[in-house]
Amino acid sequence: MSLFSGLRGEVKLAALWVLIAVAVLCIALGGALFLIAAFYIWLARMLPASGAAAVTGAVMLVLAVLVAVAGGTVLKRRRRAQPSLLAEFGGGLGLAVRLVGLMVRNDPRKAIFLSIIAGALAEYITSDRKS
16 A cells, blocks of 8 residues: 555656646747747838748748757767667676576586576476467
């Protein structure tokens, strides 16, 4: 029961983080929209309305392209930094082999016991079971 109560607390904490993140995102989006509107109003004093709208749209497109390029670069770097599943499996397998070798060197009788267990496990996994 205490496991589930702790889990409920973690879920509540995660929900609170999501709620705060959404609130911050909405406020930041509102601020960005006001900055865009201020930019448009500033341009409208110097250019006709259609020209101000075109310049504002072009600036927004340039910003979108910059964000897309920067985001793509960050995602590519993060993708390269993650080790492959095969490399992790190989590392774990190598660690297991070293551990077994160390155990066998310390007590050779364990080698016989481990080989019996490995053989029984291999037979169990590869046998054709009829349910």
